[in-house]
Amino acid sequence: MKQIQSNMCFDGEQRMYQWSSNTLNNEAKFSVYLPPKALHGQVCMALFFLAGLTCNEETFAIKAHAQKIASTLGIILIMPDTSPRGDGVADDEDWDLGQGAGFYINATQTPWSEHFQMERYIVDELYEHVVKNFPINRQKIGIMGHSMGGHGALTLAWKYPEKFKTVSAFAPICAPTQCDWGQKAFQAYLGDESTGDWSAHDTVALIQQKGALFDEVLIDQGENDQFYSQLNPHLLKQVCQKVGQRLMLREHAGYDHSYYFIQSFIADHLRFHSKS
């Protein structure tokens, strides 16, 4: 692991690392924010943030304005890239497939399967790596994300509840099997729906199957979201009601899909994870 950037921020440190990932079969970058408490060697809770389509390991660090509240609450932020990346990695000319669009699943199809193993990367390799290298309380790790990363956070939380104590999301893709973005990615990475087990990677289907797993889930959704038709928050609401999963779905008039929306409510998310 090589530290390639470090900036003091709210008396903590915003860092970027590069390392060789066995799972992704490639070099990868991730960002970490260490609050003052962590720099002083005290054990902290940690929060993974999974970013959306076209984003990378810097996006949340630059645009979400989370460091101030993370500094105050003593939260370590872990910000992975959204896919494997580089010259030797398969890609597509569309921005919603390939590099920048890993969808936090393990691809089974050629040419994607060689590097696109984002699910195993996040929950196994990177998870264990950060727990080993930073003063993280393994019992207090949460996950959150935005859009494609909201899908990632919710699905990984429902698949691995033993790893993530809390989960929240901004404008998540709630049912990828029922929207264009998800169908296109799952078709490419997993193959046909009949054989590719798409529902194993769909939040609404997972909650339907596994039931309520968390005390509460926090979702913020802008009502002016330009990608609203891809997100299906009403399906998440329905399935949570059906299985008795407590859901705080906040719909905000006037807000869109951007990080200007995220920054407006990020402090609530960190407080939600911190108090849970």
Place this chain on the structure above:
Amino acid sequence: MKQIQSNMCFDGEQRMYQWSSNTLNNEAKFSVYLPPKALHGQVCMALFFLAGLTCNEETFAIKAHAQKIASTLGIILIMPDTSPRGDGVADDEDWDLGQGAGFYINATQTPWSEHFQMERYIVDELYEHVVKNFPINRQKIGIMGHSMGGHGALTLAWKYPEKFKTVSAFAPICAPTQCDWGQKAFQAYLGDESTGDWSAHDTVALIQQKGALFDEVLIDQGENDQFYSQLNPHLLKQVCQKVGQRLMLREHAGYDHSYYFIQSFIADHLRFHSKS
């Protein structure tokens, strides 16, 4: 004036505009943050933020994390670009000259003088334009900036104290006539020092000449700033002591030149301008 972007943010609106500037003899963009108070039609104080080398009208909006406190305090933020820009505008292959490096002065030399009139653009054309188009209290307009923009904020405040009631800066170039960045730009835009009147655009020289003009000036400077040798904060300190200008120069151990530094202290600057 054409609005080309708008995002709700902390119950206010982050907007970007494009317009045709007579002074710059070109199309230009600027960003504005309107707090809820302004959206409700109430008159607000306004703050110009002048960005540094390589930055544009989006940089501060995305990276400085100022909207939350601007929303709370009811401050309109005005964020101009750092230079004229576009295919028909003179440029240089170096990042510290030409487009993205206007230095907030009026160029007198070929080929720069055709478009590089940033001083007149900011204090006359854009200033009057925003006062006319947004609910701004003309008696409560402040100016701040970062690096090259800190130079811009301080020099424009000392040249036009009737236009700017308050001034602050992050890591400003305090004495451009005494550092490489400033000498290179002034040589290009103004010609030789002997004829180009460089000292009329140098904060330290202006304070020496005009004396104390403001109740107090707030400057934040990181002690790990990678461009420290270009900035000369000690010269600003000396001249302010000499003429009796009250200066709050805060030097922060460990902080660098980045927006991670700016975001850590931006709330103090908005409060400083608000209470003054």
